[in-house]
Amino acid sequence: MQQSDPHITLITPDAPMSAATHGGRAKCLQRLVRLDLPVPKTVALSFDAVHGLAAGDVPDMTSVLAAFSESQLLCVRPSSEDPDWGGPGAILNIGMNDMRLSELSDSIGAEAATKLYLKFIQSYSIHVARLDPDIFDDLDSGAPDAVSDFLAAYEDEAEEAFPQDLDTQLAGVLRSMARAWEGTTARLLRQAKGAPADAGLGLVIQAMALGVGRGESGSGVLQLVNSDTGLRQFTGRYLSQSQGRDALQTGAAALFLQKDDRGPSLEEKAPAAFAQLTEHAALMRRKLREEMQCEFTLENGEICILDGVRVQRSARAAVRIAVSLAEDKIIPREEAVMRIEPRALNELLHRQVDPEAERDVVGTGIGASPGAATGKIVFTAAEAQASAARGEACVLVRRETNPEDIRGMHAASAALTERGGMTSHAAVIGRGLGLPCVVGATSMRFQTRKKRIVAADGRIFKEGDVITVDGTNGQILGGEPRMLEAALDDSFQTLMDWADESRDIGVRANADTPADARTALAFQAEGIGLCRTEHMFFEADQLIAMREVIFANGPEDRSVALQALLPMQRDMFVELFELMAGRPLCIRLFDPPLHEFLPTDRSGLRDLAEALNLPLSDVTRRVEALVEYNPMLGMRGVRLGITVPEILDMQARAIFEATLDSCGENDPVVPEIMIPLVSAKREVELVKTRIDAIAAAVKTERGREFEYRLGVMVETPRAALRAEDIAPHCEFFSFGTNDLTQMTYGLSRDDAGRFMSPYVQQGVFPEDPFHTLDQEGVGELLRLGAERGRRAQPNLTLSVCGEHGGSPESIAFCREIGLDYVSCSPFRVPVARLAAAQLAISDKLQ
Ligand code: PEP
Numbered sequence: 001m002q003q004s005d006p007h008i009t010l011i012t013p014d015a016p017m018s019a020a021t022h023g024g025r026a027k028c029l030q031r032l033v034r035l036d037l038p039v040p041k042t043v044a045l046s047f048d049a050v051h052g053l054a055a056g057d058v059p060d061m062t063s064v065l066a067a068f069s070e071s072q073l074l075c076v077r078p079s080s081e082d083p084d085w086g087g088p089g090a091i092l093n094i095g096m097n098d099m100r101l102s103e104l105s106d107s108i109g110a111e112a113a114t115k116l117y118l119k120f121i122q123s124y125s126i127h128v129a130r131l132d133p134d135i136f137d138d139l140d141s142g143a144p145d146a147v148s149d150f151l152a153a154y155e156d157e158a159e160e161a162f163p164q165d166l167d168t169q170l171a172g173v174l175r176s177m178a179r180a181w182e183g184t185t186a187r188l189l190r191q192a193k194g195a196p197a198d199a200g201l202g203l204v205i206q207a208m209a210l211g212v213g214r215g216e217s218g219s220g221v222l223q224l225v226n227s228d229t230g231l232r233q234f235t236g237r238y239l240s241q242s243q244g245r246d247a248l249q250t251g252a253a254a255l256f257l258q259k260d261d262r263g264p265s266l267e268e269k270a271p272a273a274f275a276q277l278t279e280h281a282a283l284m285r286r287k288l289r290e291e292m293q294c295e296f297t298l299e300n301g302e303i304c305i306l307d308g309v310r311v312q313r314s315a316r317a318a319v320r321i322a323v324s325l326a327e328d329k330i331i332p333r334e335e336a337v338m339r340i341e342p343r344a345l346n347e348l349l350h351r352q353v354d355p356e357a358e359r360d361v362v363g364t365g366i367g368a369s370p371g372a373a374t375g376k377i378v379f380t381a382a383e384a385q386a387s388a389a390r391g392e393a394c395v396l397v398r399r400e401t402n403p404e405d406i407r408g409m410h411a412a413s414a415a416l417t418e419r420g421g422m423t424s425h426a427a428v429i430g431r432g433l434g435l436p437c438v439v440g441a442t443s444m445r446f447q448t449r450k451k452r453i454v455a456a457d458g459r460i461f462k463e464g465d466v467i468t469v470d471g472t473n474g475q476i477l478g479g480e481p482r483m484l485e486a487a488l489d490d491s492f493q494t495l496m497d498w499a500d501e502s503r504d505i506g507v508r509a510n511a512d513t514p515a516d517a518r519t520a521l522a523f524q525a526e527g528i529g530l531c532r533t534e535h536m537f538f539e540a541d542q543l544i545a546m547r548e549v550i551f552a553n554g555p556e557d558r559s560v561a562l563q564a565l566l567p568m569q570r571d572m573f574v575e576l577f578e579l580m581a582g583r584p585l586c587i588r589l590f591d592p593p594l595h596e597f598l599p600t601d602r603s604g605l606r607d608l609a610e611a612l613n614l615p616l617s618d619v620t621r622r623v624e625a626l627v628e629y630n631p632m633l634g635m636r637g638v639r640l641g642i643t644v645p646e647i648l649d650m651q652a653r654a655i656f657e658a659t660l661d662s663c664g665e666n667d668p669v670v671p672e673i674m675i676p677l678v679s680a681k682r683e684v685e686l687v688k689t690r691i692d693a694i695a696a697a698v699k700t701e702r703g704r705e706f707e708y709r710l711g712v713m714v715e716t717p718r719a720a721l722r723a724e725d726i727a728p729h730c731e732f733f734s735f736g737t738n739d740l741t742q743m744t745y746g747l748s749r750d751d752a753g754r755f756m757s758p759y760v761q762q763g764v765f766p767e768d769p770f771h772t773l774d775q776e777g778v779g780e781l782l783r784l785g786a787e788r789g790r791r792a793q794p795n796l797t798l799s800v801c802g803e804h805g806g807s808p809e810s811i812a813f814c815r816e817i818g819l820d821y822v823s824c825s826p827f828r829v830p831v832a833r834l835a836a837a838q839l840a841i842s843d844k845l846q
């Protein structure tokens with residue numbers, strides 16, 4: 001019978017069946033049957049059969065119905081390959097007709113039987129005959145003639161009698177569900193959930209377990225964990241005399257499952273059934289190796305298990321569930337690690353808008369730093385600091401941020417900019433601080449002089465108005481939606497420890513300050529892969545000294561001015577070395593163009609003239625002389641190190657003195673010093689000579705030895721191409737993929753946000769290359785650079801320290817080309833650790 005047609009399969013323990021041919025629900029039901037659970041008889045239709053149905057080929061109904069007795073009521077449920085892709089709603093009580101009504105009235109009572117019939121007439125009318133639901137609005141389901149009234153309403157509207165015959169009813173239900181799946185809206189909805197365009201649908205036809213009748217009858221839904229937290233907790237409800245998921249409807253007089261102070265429970269009402277149900281649920285967890293939600297009925301006290309689906313879960317619950325399954329030895333640890341989507345960790349690492357909360361979206365942009373925060377709008381860094389001093393949360397709104405805004409960003413709860421992309425200043429600093437940040441919010445108008453922003457729908461938000469920045473998905477929301485707190489609990493730590501057991505590529509953090517380093521250590525980074533030293537110079541006391549350096553008359557004067565900075569730098573390095581306690585610390589020498597340290601407006605220039613005791617005209621002239629047409633391609637990085645070498649000298653001395661100050665007798669500190677923006681071998685030779693000389697001087701002065709490692713930041717295309725020349729002069733390369741992407745594409749990292757969305761939407765770029773490493777272009781330079789570098793210097797340590805270091809796809813590429821480690825913002829370290837572990841585990845499994 002059924003088993004002879006591969007597309008119509010009675011679910012038995014050994015019927016040939018898979019999620020890929022009959023869908024996840026059918027497969028799961030087969031597993032429940034194998035566990036000998038009380039599952040009503042079920043027949044599964046394959047994807048092919050359902051596809052044929054949509055095109056008008058009705059399957060052989062005799063085969064479909066052969067497994068069921070003639071008087072059996074049936075239900076049909078969807079069975080897509082991945083249950084998360086959804087499908088049309090279940091239709092229950094198929095087979096109800098005038099004759100069944102009278103039979104059932106005898107067995108379960110007239111009232112209950114009538115209720116089933118009326119429910120079926122309604123759902124058949126709406127979902128199969130596609131009639132308007134309001135044709136039943138004026139009818140009274142409690143009236144003595146309710147059934148004939150409902151049937152008449154159907155007949156009036158459908159212009160035919162309500163079908164009495166099971167074959168016709170079932171064929172109609174199957175066809176309508178098959179067609180609903182193939183409709184455009186359903187297709188788009190499931191594609192949004194990751195389903196392929198041609199995803200198939202199976203259908204399962206199951207004998208109804210009524211849930212209504214004499215004795216204790218009803219239906220319910222049970223799971224053993226809380227979907228938000230993943231903690232063990234009986235969750236679900238049971239409702240007497242009900243079907244399907246009625247028990248979960250709000251307002252239903254449903255019972256708790258387990259004894260509960262809040263009201264009566266199934267455990268008290270039907271203790272034996274409850275105990276049996278609990279056992280079944282525990283068996284499902286153990287054998288299906290997953291937290292399952294099970295749909296059940298009670299019929300005269302007897303349990304039936306109708307269905308099992310994976311428990312819906314928040315990211316936080318997903319971690320706890322995976323860890324507890326592994327701790328209970330139900331799945332191996334490696335599988336627990338594989339079960340968590342690395343990016344989902346962002347939901348744990350940051351506060352989030354509650355997915356259930358209402359969102360008043362007033363603008364969108366690029367979600368540059370995940371998490372969400374609410375605050376009053378402020379338009380300057382100074383206002384942000386004042387707001388923080390008053391203890392008021394604020395959102396710093398700027399056209400774009402620059403280094404002078406750093407303190408404002410520290411003070412703010414979130415940042416929002418009109419311009420910028422994934423690697424613009426606000427984005428990089430936001431990620432470093434774990435500060436929610438949306439950049440490139442071009443859907444809003446920024447009228448910063450008028451101190452207001454205008455939403456796409458014309459609403460105006462002024463200084464002091466409350467908004468929420470959702471950096472996870474790039475939205476700006478009006479007001480303060482409900483939030484979920486970050487949740488770095490014990491399960492998270494356990495999962496990360498297990499990930500590290502498998503991981504085979506290093507993960508360091510980009511950290512500029514002791515505060516960043518503490519965060520990096522909390523997330524168990526193996527070291528610091530990039531310490532951008534210039535950020536120190538923006539601290540108030542260092543900024544003044546730095547400006548004096550810029551305004552010095554000649555090298556000698558400059559060296560004197562730099563003396564003020566030396567102890568500050570050294571103290572900072574000592575603090576960092578001590579915090580890192582022997583873990584590697586890679587310090588990048590001064591990188592930005594000097595003008596970034598100078599004021600841009602008139603009052604700033606006046607203050608500067610006053611501080612330096614110089615005429616305003618002098619100061620203005622000197623500032624103007626430093627202006628470059630293309631500062632990112634100008635006097636910065638190693639170019640500054642060669643033309644104004646005193647800064648580099650001071651930094652090298654600060655690093656070496658700090659090295660000696662921090663290392664004990666038996667635990668030497670070995671600093672890594674990195675030269676930015678190199679494009680030619682000679683640059684490295686010149687800088688190396690200077691640094692070696694300073695190292696020798698410090699050794700002599702202190703009478704103590706130390707070692708250091710010199711490396712090059714490969715962030716110009718030429719450095720990657722000429723890696724073979726450069727590598728012999730250094731011990732490591734770190735690919736600066738932010739600048740390398742900028743220079744490979746000839747695309748400004750600060751302005752790309754303006755047109756990135758249309759570019760990605762129209763498929764010019766598959767992704768924002770500042771976000772996801774462009775493996776074809778920039779990646780080729782990385783591959784070449786790595787190969788050529790190692791050819792000349794086999795022991796060369798290789799890494800990536802651009803923002804891509806934290807993206808799972810980019811990490812896969814870095815691993816493939818043999819890099820030793822990736823370095824990313826501290827808050828991305830856990831994502832990187834998990835993604836890297838999954839790559840190693842997948843390789844092992846292949
Ligand atoms: C880079 O260019 O990739 C990099 C890490 O340096 P920065 O972002 O400071 O230019």
Ligand code: MG
Binds near residue numbers: 676736738739
């Ligand atoms: Mg760079």
